[in-house]
């Protein structure tokens with residue numbers, strides 16, 4: 001069996017690792033990545049030392065059954081690391097690369113790597129033809145789409161009018177190179193991307209004021225500086241008729257009770273992780289929409305937290321007045337001499353004007369595949385091989401990641417994992433969930449090959 005894995009970010013590498021680990025010497029894995037390096041992607045492509053993992057080493061192992069694998073690798077590299085360390089993100093890229101090389105060796109070199117951009121996948125017979133931008137193609141029995149995070153979308157249409165003073169994608173190479181050290185900067189968004197950008201500017205010696213604005217004005221919460229054991233909450237259960245409001249209330253109640261009892265609200269949030277996908281599926285489509293409108297941001301800031309050292313740096317920037325976080329909506333954007341004038345509508349309708357040198361889009365990856373200009377996604381949607389998730393959170397997929405066609409049938413050839421499954425699973429963007437999906441996917445594909453061979 002030939003399995004083509006499209007995309008060599010964290011999801012693609014973990015899929016390849018598990019396919020190689022499960023292989024019995026009669027399968028090959030073709031990993032196709034358009035960039036030079038695998039294991040990087042948006043999250044782990046950074047070399048900045050201040051960009052640390054936002055989770056401890058203990059949850060970042062590539063293998064679900066061996067939680068210490070990443071920590072052991074770090075020790076072998078002579079790094080000072082314990083299970084509770086928040087290591088730099090670039091080290092995770094090196095770990096993924098080393099883990100892939102080990103899995104390839106152990107499989108008897110069943111891995112083939114191609115540097116190309118996949119522009120189309122055409123189902124053919126019992127397999128598919130994977131079209132590449134160099135005119136070549138790969139014939140595969142199964143295709144795993146690990147396309148990951150889509151580039152960010154413009155939060156306001158008029159941002160295009162300010163030309164190079166608008167940084168559309170802060171993760172693009174040298175995206176912040178044009179920002180002068182003394183100029184005021186506006187970040188649109190106040191989540192983990194805004195935190196990354198603020199720390200990058202500070203790390204490069206930026207001295208001007210940085211304003212971060214988002215609808216809620218909420219920054220991600222910090223991890224506790226001490227280990228917090230996740231605590232399951234038996235009262236929070238998936239059940240028919242579950243509503244977003246009831247779910248939110250139950251979580252807030254349990255978190256407050258934990259704090260009041262001398263515990264930690266983080267134990268409740270983390271304790272929900274194994275059941276989050278089940279809880280999400282228990283909500284009706286209308287309730288999921290309600291959750292997205294009313295509670296998603298609140299959930300995200302508590303669930304996706306900053307490492308303690310990152311939180312301390314952010315606190316320092318705020319205390320010195322160099323970083324100000326506000327709630328509000330962008331009301332106007334216009335060029336103003338050698339700068340940009342931005343109007344921010346605050347609560348009560350008052351518009352506050354800022355004059356800044358650059359505006360940086362920190363709203364994070366887009367999830368709207370229908371609006372994507374990616375040739376592969378466009379081709380899959382145009383041919384009806386795939387369809388968007390009804391909530392606009394990625395592709396429509398089954399629980400095990402099979403793409404659902406425009407006619408509603410699950411594909412037997414194309415699967416996906418990671419961020420594109422968000423509509424179906426919600427909790428699917430972090431490593432623990434991605435590696436579980438990669439392992440399950442490899443088990444299923446190897447099982448299919450064995451039953452075909454009987």
Ligand SMILES: Cc1cc2nc3c(=O)[nH]c(=O)nc-3n(C[C@H](O)[C@H](O)[C@H](O)COP(=O)(O)OP(=O)(O)OC[C@H]3O[C@@H](n4cnc5c(N)ncnc54)[C@H](O)[C@@H]3O)c2cc1C
Pocket residue numbers: 006007008009010011012032033034035040041042043044052053054055116117118119146147148149150196376417418419429430431432
């Ligand atoms: C800034 C940031 C920090 C994070 N930190 C953590 C953390 O500390 N802990 C944690 O558990 N999770 C973290 N996450 C979440 C998680 O690890 C990422 O979302 C994860 O990297 C997703 O990996 P991916 O491979 O699916 O996507 P991506 O990282 O987006 O990679 C997709 C890859 O596919 C390639 N590709 C796309 N289309 C094609 C094509 N048509 N042809 C060929 N190649 C293609 C791209 O070049 C890219 O390399 C973080 C996420 C972000 C954004």
